[in-house]
Amino acid sequence: MTTGPRATPGRPYPLGATRAIGPDGSAGTNFAVGSQVAEAVTLCLIDPDGTETSIPLLDEDAGVWHAFVPGIGAGQRYGYRASGVFDPARGLRCNSAKLLLDPYARAIAGEVDLGDHVLGHDPAFPDHPSTLDSAGHVPVSLVVDPAFDWQGDHRPEHQLADSVLYEVHVAGFTRTHPGVPPELRGTYAGLAHEAAVGHLVGLGITTVELLPVHHSVPEEFLRARGLTNYWGYNTIGYFAPHAGYSARVAADQDGGQVTEFKEMVRTLHAAGLEVVLDVVFNHTAEGGEGGPTLCHRGLDNPAYYRLDPADRRHYLDTTGCGNSLNVRDPGCLRLIMDALRYWVTDMHVDGFRFDLAPSLARAEGGFDTLAAFFDIVSQDPVISRVKLIAEPWDVGQADSYDLGRFPPLWSEWNGRYRDTMRDFWRLQDGRIGDFATRFAGSSDLFHASDRRPTASVNLITTHDGFTLRDLVSYDHKHNEANGEDNRDGSGDNRSWNGGAEGPTDDAVVLVGRARRQRALLTTLLLSFGVPMLLGGDELGRTQRGNNNAYCQDNELSWFDWAGVDADLLAFTRRVVALRRAHPVFRRRRFLSGVDLAELTWFTPAGGPMRTENWGDPLARGLTVALDGDDAPDRASDGTLLLDDDFLLLVNGWREAIDFTIPAERVDQRWLVELDTGDLDRAGRAVGSLVRVAPQSIVVLRAALTRPGRRPGRRA
Template sequence: MQQHYKLRHGQTYPLGSKFTLKGVNFSIFSRYAEEVELLLFDSSDSDEPFQSIPLKKEINRTFFSWHVYVSKLPAGTWYSWRMDGPGHARDSGFRFEKNKHLVDPWARAVSQKRWSRKAACQPGDNSRTSMRCVVIDDKYDWEGDTPLAIRSEKSIIYELHVGGFTRHPSSKVTHPGTFSGLIEKIPYLQDLGITHVELLPVMAFDEQDVPDNTAKLGLKNYWGYSTHSFFSPHPGYCVTPEQGTHAQEFRDLVKALHKAGMGVIMDVVFNHTAEAGADGPVINFRGIGGKTFYHLDQYDKSILRDYTGCGNTVNANHPLVARFIISCLEYWVREMHIDGFRFDLASAMARGESGEVLQDPPVLWGIELSEQLLKTKLIAEAWDAAGLYQVGSFPGYRWAEWNGRYRDIIRQFVCGDKGLLNELATRICGSSDLYEPQGRLPINSINFVTCHDGFTLHDLFSYNKKHNEANGENNRDGCSNNISYNCGIEGNTNKAAIVALRRKQAKNVFAILLLSQGVPMLLAGDEILHSQQGNNNCYCQDNELSWIDWNMVTQNVDILRFVKAMIALRKRHPSIMRRRFLTGNVIEGKNIADISWHGTEINKPLWNNPEARILAFTLAGIDHHEADLHIVMNMSDEIAIIELPTIKGKKWCLAVDTSLPSPQDIISPQNQKPLGKNFYSINSKTVVALENVNF
C-alpha cells in the first residue's frame, strides 16, 4: 500500500468512515478534544501506521465534529483514532490519553485480534494491543429482501446465542459458532415452527470483560453484554473478520432467515458499555468524551453512576447520545433489515442526566416515534439493576415488555404453590391489569418462563439452588431466587419417577406458555431439555456447559415433538392469539362467551379457595371455522374429575394431556376422537386441552 494519500477537509456527515470510489470520508464527534489524529494501517495487526494524519481545528473541525477526506484510499484499510484534550485528572470527568488508540464508535467492522483489555486499562501507548476498525465497501445484493411484517399476536420468539447454538461438535456445521453456522440450522428452526429468532448480543463486544478470578480460569465474556462498537457485527461470529466481511456475513444470515419466513430480533445493550467503571479500559467513548456519554457523580466526576451493575451507565437522554442510539437502530433496520430489538435493562434508558427517572424520556419516545422504526418490534427488559422496575409502566405505547410477573407466577404455580388462581388467570389472559389501563394490548406482554439469564427449563425442575462454582466467583453470582423445584433430588438422577415428573413439568410449562394470550418466548435448547448442570449464570461459559448438544435432539425427541405440536396447535387457534383483551361476554352470533372460567365443576372457579391448584377455562373460537378450546391445569397432588361444558352440536376431543406418554400426550386434529362423556379425569401435575368438533 502507498505510504501517503492526499487529503481534503472532509465533511461532518456521515459519521464514521464512508467509502466511495474516489476515497474515504472520516468523521468523528468530540466536543472537548483539542488534538485529533487519524492513523491508517495495512492490516488489523500492523505494528505501525503507514500514514498518520493530524487534524487541524481550522480546517478539519466543524462545531463538535472532526473530519478529513483521504483521496483514493481503498476499502480494506484499517484505522484507529487518537485524541488529547483538557482535564487529564480523573475528577474532571475526562479520560483523554493522547497515546491511546481509540475505536471509531461508528465503525462498521472492527478487529480484536491483538486486543488487550488490561493494556487499555493502564496509562500509556497501547498501539500494539488495541482494536482496529476497517473501511468497508457497503454494497450488498439483498435480492429484494425487506424486513418482515409478522403481526405481533402471531409471533413466537426463540431466544438463542449465535455462538453456542452451533459451537458444539455435534452441530456438524461447516463453521461452528458463526452467523454462517446458524444459517445451516435454519431448517431445524423452520421445522420447530417459531416465527422470530431473538439473538443474544451480536454487536461487537469485549470477550475479555470478566472478573479477574473468572479470567484466571480461562473463561471469557460469552453472552456479549459488553458492547463497544454498536454499528459492527461481532467479529467472533464471523468466518473471515480480518477481511472486514462482518456486514456481509450478518446480512447473509438475515436474508436466509427471511427467506425461511422468520424475523430477526436483536438483543441490544444501550444501558452500559464495555468500558466499565472508573478503572475500566479506554476503548472509544471514554477517550472521546466520557463526560458526555456516561452518568457521572454530580460532585466527584471520577465516579461513574452505576444503575446497571456493570460499572457505568450510558447517559442515554443527552441529546448527542440519544441521537447516536436512534441513528444506530435505524442503521440496523435500514441497512441490515432487522425486524426488532430487545433492549437489555431498558429502564436505565429512562433516567435523566442526573439519574432521575423521567416520565417521558426523550430517547425512548424518539425510538417509538422514529418513522424508520415504525414497523420494528420494540421489546423492553423493563427494569434496571438499581431497583427501577417498570413492568406494566414502561414509557410509551408501542413497547412490549419482558413480563417478569408472568414468568414468576407460572413458575410458582407449576412448582405447586397455592392461592395463585386469580393472578394466574390474569397472566395467561395477557396481563390486563398491567397493560389495559394505559390503552395497551395483550401483545405488549412478552411471556416467558426461562431465558438466557437463569435456569434452563430442564434445570428449573432439577435444582433448588444455583450451582455457579465454575464461574470463579464462589457461587456469589447469579440470582438466588429461582422459584424452582428439584422434584425431590438435587441434580441428575436415574430414579424413573423423578425423571418422568421433570419431563412432565417441562411439558406443562410449554403447554401453559403456548396457550397464553400475549407473545410467547422460548429459550433455545429447552425443547430438547438442554441442561447447564444448575449454573444459572453462564455468561462466561463458552464451552459445552452452555453450547447446545445436538445429540439431545435424538435423546429427547418426544419433548421436541411435543413442542412442535404445541406451536402448531397455537397457530391453528386465533383465539389464543388475540390482539384485544378477552371480555367474558358472549360472542355475537355464538352462544358462548369469549372466555368462561371453571373449577372441577362448570362455571364454579375456585377463586376464593386458598388451597386450590386447579384452574379450567373455555376459550371460544374466533369464528365458526375454529374449534373451541377447553383447558384444564391441575397442579395439585391428586387426580381430579373435571366436568366439561356442553356446547350444542359439538363434542370434545382430547388434544393435549401432558401426563400421557408420547405420542398420546398431544394429538393432531385428524387423529382425535370424541370423548363421548361430559367429564375428564386429569392426573396430578398435568395440563389438558380439549378441542370440540361438530357432529
C-alpha cells in the same frame, strides 16, 4: 508513525468511515468522529504490520472532526487519538497515548490485550494520564464496503399476535451441530445453514431473538479465571457485528463479518423467519473509572457516560457493569438512534430487544415515561415500524422495576408472568387468580395504558437463569464453574423436587420432570400475548444447574445435539403448531363488556369460578373455556375465519383431579387435542368427566362443523 496522504476537509456527516468521492473526483473515504471536549483529533491509518500513519483532522464543525482521505478503500484499518485535557475530577479523560475505536465503526478487527497499556490513567496515580501507548493492545476499526446483493430480500413482518419468539445464542446454537460443516459451526453462516434453518422452521417459531451480536470484549476478571463473556453483554461497537461469530473472519477475511451477517439475515428471511437483536444500549465494555480506555471514554467521556455530580471521577451505574450511557447528551442519543437505524436499513433486521431498558429513560435520573428516547423512537419513520421489546428493569434504583410502564409501541418481557407460572406449577398456594390474569394477557399491567395483550412477551425461562430442564430438575443453582464460589446468579429455586436434584435413574422422578416441562411449555405457548421460547428448551438442554452461564463458552452452554430429547421436541412442535393454527390463542385485544364471554373460567367441578374460588389459597384446578367463533381471524384474502372451541383443564396439584365438563358445554363433542400427562391420549373423545394427571394440562377441542353459533352459546 508516519505522515499520511494529503486530506481535504470532507463532511461532518454521516459519522463514521464512509466511502465517498472527493472534491477533485477521486475515490476515497470520508472520516467523521464526534468530540466536544477534544482539543485535537488525529486519524490513524494502520498497516497490516502495525505501522501507523497519522492524519490530523483539521476541520471541526459543532464537535464533529472530519476529513476526506483519497485512495482509502474497504479493508483499511484505522483508529483515532484524541488530544486534550485529562482531568478526571472534571470528567475529562482525553489521552493521545490511547488508540481509540471509531464509535461508528462498521467492523472491528483484533482483540483487547487487557493490562496497563489499555488504561487511560496511571494505575498508581489515577488522576494522572498513562504514558503507555495502547497501539497493538487494542482492536482497530475497519473501513467497510456497504455494497451487498440482497436479492429482493423481503421482510416476513409477522404481526406480534402471530409471533413466536426464539431466544438463541448465534454461536452456541450450532457449535456442535452434526449437520453443519465444522468450519461454519458457531458462526453467522452456521445459523444460516440449511440444517440450522430447518430446525427453526420445523419448530414453527417466527422470530429468532439473537443474544448480543454487537462487537464485544471480555472483562479482565473473567480472563484472569480463564473464562470469557460468552453472552456478549459487554459491547464496544454498536455498528459492528461481532467478529468472533464470523467464519469469514476466521478464514482471514477482514470485515467479512458484515457480509456474512447480511447473508444470514437474507437466508432467514427467505425461510419466513424474522431477526430481532438483543442490544445493550445501557453500558459499554469500558466499565467504571478503573476500566480500559478503548473508545467512548477517550473521545468524550462526559458525553457518553453518566458521571457522579458529586465527584465526576466516578460513574453513575444503573446497570451493574460500571457505567451507564448518558441518554441526556444529544451526541450519545444520536449514536443510539443512528445505530438502530443502521441495523434496520443496512442490515435488514426486524426489531430489537433492549437490555436493561429503563436505563434509556433516565436522562434526569429517574425512569421517565416521557423520556426523549421514547419520543424520538415514536417519531422515527424507520425504528417505529419494527418490533421493540423492553427488558423493563435495571439495577440499583428505587424505580428499577418498570414492568407495564413503557409506551404503546413497546412490548415488554413480562417478569410477573414468569414468576406466577413458575410458582403455580411448583405448587405454591394462592396463585390461581394470578395464573388466570397472566394467561389472559396481563390486562392489569397493560390495558390501562390502552395497550394490547401483545405488549406482554410471555416467558418461563431465558438465557439469564435456569434452562427449562434444569428449572424442574434442580432446587438450587450450581454455578461453581463460574469461579465465584456459587455466589453469582439468582437464589435457589424453591423446591420442585423435594431434594431429588439433577440426573437420576428414578423413573418416577424422570416422569414427573418430563410432565412439568410439558405443562410449562403448554402454558407458555397457549397464553395470550407473545410467547418467547428459550432456545434449547425444546431439546431438553441442560446447563447442569448453572443458572448464570454468561462466562461458559463451552459444552455447558452449547446445544447438545447428540442428547436431544426427541419426545420433548415433537411435543413442542405440536404445541407451537396448535397456537399458530388457532386464533383463539392469539388474541389481538383484551376482553371487556360483552366480549368477556369469549373467555370463561370454571372450577374442576364444572361450575363458574366465583369470588370465593378465586380467593381460595388451596385452589389448584381451573378450566379455561375459549370460544372460537368469537375470536375470528382473517385469511390473506380478507375472508373471515371462525375457529374451534377449546377447554383447557389445568391441574396444578400433585395428585390427579377429575374435571367435569361445564353444563353449558357438555352437548359439544370434545376430543383430546393434547394431554401433557399422557401423550397417547390425543385424538380420543371424552365424556362429561375427564381425569387430568398431576401437574398437567388437558386441551380439549370441539371442532367447528357449520357456520354460526353452536348450541349452548350466548346469543
